Amino acid sequence: MTSVKATRPIPFGDILEAAGAWLLALVWIAPLLFAAWASLHAPGQALDFSLDAPFTLENYRAAWAAAPWPTYALNTLLLVSFTLAGQLVLCTLAGYAFARFSFPGREALFVLVLLQLFILPEVLIVENYAMAARLGLIDSIAGMGLPYVASAFGIFLLRQAFKSVPLELEEAARVEGCSFMGVLWRVYVPAARPVYLAYALVSVATHWNNFLWPLIVTNAPATRPLTVGLSLFGAPESGVNISIISAATLMVVAPLMMAFLIFQRQFIQAFLRAGIR
Amino acid sequence: MPTARALDPIASRQRRLHALYGWMLLAPALILLTLFAFLPTATTLIASVHSRGTARRPSMFNGAENYADLLADPTFWTVLGNNLVYAGITIPVSIALALLMALWADRHLPLRGFVRGAYFTPTILPMIAAANLWLFFYTPGLGVIDSVTGLFGLPPVNWLGQPQTALGAVIAVTVWKEAGFFMIFYLAALQTIPPDLKEAALVEGAGRLTYLRRVLLPLLMPTTAFIFINALINSVKLIDHLFILTKGGPNNTTKLVLYWIWEMAFSYFDRAHAAALTVLVLAVLGAVAVLQFAVLDKRIHYR
Secondary structure, three states: OOOOOOOOOOOHHHHHHHHHHHHHHHHHHHHHHHHHHHHOOOHHHOOOOOOOOOOOOHHHHHHHHHOOHHHHHHHHHHHHHHHHHHHHHHHHHHHHHHHHOOOOOHHHHHHHHHHOOOOOOOOOHHHHHHHHHHOOOOOOHHHHHHHHOOOHHHHHHHHHHHHOOOHHHHHHHHHOOOOHHHHHHHHHHHHOHHHHHHHHHHHHHHHHHOOHHHHHHOOOHHHOOHHHHHHHHHOHHHOOOHHHHHHHHHHHHHHHHHHHHHOHHHHHHHHHHHHOO | OHHHHHHHHHHHHHHHHHHHHHHHHHHHHHHHHHHHHHHHHHHHHHHHOEOOOOOOOOOOEOOOHHHHHHHHOHHHHHHHHHHHHHHHHHHHHHHHHHHHHHHHHHOOOOOHHHHHHHHHHHHHOOHHHHHHHHHHHHOOOOOHHHHHHHHOOOOOOOOOOOHHHHHHHHHHHHHHHHHHHHHHHHHHHHHOOOHHHHHHHHHOOOOHHHHHHHHHHHHOHHHHHHHHHHHHHHHHHOOHHHHHHOOOOOOOOOOOHHHHHHHHHHOOOOHHHHHHHHHHHHHHHHHHHHHHHHHHOOOOOOO
16 A cells, blocks of 8 residues: 655655645544543543543443443344345346336336435425325334335446346356246346445445434334434433533444444445446 | 248237236335335325315315415525525535545555545444534534634634524534545546556646646546535435534524424424425425436436
8 A cells, every 4th residue: 555665755745745635534533533532531521632531431331321222223233134135125126127128118117216316215204204104114114114125226226237247148047947037046136246235335324324214203212223312312402411422422333333444445345336327 | 021920929928928027026116116205206296285284174275375385484595595505515515525535545645544444434424423423523612623722712612503603513514424425436436547647648748736627627527427416415315413413503594404394394293384395395306307317417328
């Protein structure tokens, strides 16, 4: 990574730019660093940035005891898995239909699906809530996940991936006696594996962090995901001090953050792949 | 051609079978899209032209009255103005920062992995968590910003509590959250640009700024267009932090359209006016979609 050669004098402009890049990087993670500092110190010393202030895990203990975090975490986990599983199945089928089957009305339908890239579920919260209520889905994992399952983005990505698979592969599989579902399973799904990985990472990150819709659909603590739990916990009127809020916030972001640190390269690649059409 | 005619019934049967399979494969997705996109859009339209029902007076058709109410409500214009400022600042600032970050993260810097990671980190945090982290910055008297400015003898500022600074404070969080995400797309685009191009430009005597302006920026135009559309959508969608930071206050100065829709529907239970407002947002997003399909996106083959 560091390919600066010591023998060549480094131009002053380059040094200036490197300094700028580092400074911006520091500014960008400063909020996290400050929160980490505050969470490890007694409330009175949260903003006393002297190095000899004593460390304490008391804030984490207090934050942990103040809300049903394991329940929230389990709900987030269930929500993310339910949504992703549904998306993978439905988007695969729909992407396959759009990529390889011709039938009347296909183009019009595809435009309708693409329109969902813009008509976001977030905007339709009011009537989506009415629909979820009609279907008896309030306060359920399915209620939080279902509006996102027929993901226009997923359908679009997989259609593109399937279209780039050479038709000869499909014909060869057919000659060997594969049915049309067999072709999907044996030829198209394996060929699109990187796209699946990318889409899965993006989906997990998105739904782990989703807030507004879960807030609306859940009323009971037993079904709330982490984001909703955190928002109630951190609300100013709850009177919890900043050190404990910082500790709770860091606890909530820790799992995804750890995954990100471990899989940083794959993560960024995944986002690249998913964003570039 | 006798053989072709003999095959014809088989071919047409094949075609029908093909169409049937296509529809069957699409069915699950179509059912869900109908339930959570098409039908809600339709019921939004219907609710927007009906009065708010009460226990005594059931909801009835009232034409454009809900829309007229909205236009007559000064809050509507405040909220619209807020959202225009929100979009007008977050979009260009986060795009410019994203480009700067990408240019830096693409160079052979020492600690490049750390730099990239730092820029990208806010992207994977929930907006709620981001708001909590920033709350720590903004708390009057105690927050990080006031502690720093206090060293220079400046008075404490209630960043989130006073109308002049609240929207700016909210905008800063959004820019912080999305710039690193947009950087990724620029980074990807930069890596597809052949390095000879730069060498050629430098040999021709072009400075780095000229190269940036004349070569890089035009080549990055499609990426910029893509990011612009995303940023535009985000300026409608990214409102989670309002729930933590300001709740739309003080005095509605940070109330954005989607937050207002939520408030109307779920705090005041005014479905009729929420629906009318939703229709206006849908119209704007529809216009963005048309812009994208018709003007910006000639690279994608939709057929």
